Amino acid sequence: MGKIRSNSGPAPFQVEIHSDSGNQILADEPLELGGGNLGFSPDELVRAALAACTTATLQMYANRKGWDLKEVNLEIDMVWDKELSKTTIHRNIQLSGNLDEAQRERLLSIANMCPIHKVYSHPIEIISNLS
Secondary structure (H helix, E strand, O other): OOOEEEEEOOOOOOEEEEEOOOOEEEEOOOHHHOOOOOOEOHHHHHHHHHHHHHHHHHHHHHHHHOOEEEEEEEEEEEEEEOOOOEEEEEEEEEEEEEOOHHHHHHHHHHHOOOHHHHHHHOOOOOOOOOO
8 A cells, every 4th residue: 555645734723644555535524623614524434435446346346247136325433432442334226237235235235345444343443653
């Protein structure tokens, strides 16, 4: 995996994010938190990563199998339980196409195998340094 670099933008809480592959996005905090709402908030980026990975994984798998998956639509919500110190992500997947029940169930199990799902559902260690 390549590195992601970020730097603070010209406005308060605005963050310019760049990948080694040359892509870039803008992140920002919502207005009610003092940002300009000019890009995805950090928690939206977390949910967006899961949505993008799940959608692409399902499309790739169905394509490889030759299945008639026309469209994948996801809705992802994230709830933080402060008392339990636990995050719960709710992912609702809608599949369109000529798929039988066995194919739909297999696609659900494949959704749970997307790389970002694996990252989020296993222990994570973050090591931070100052330079």
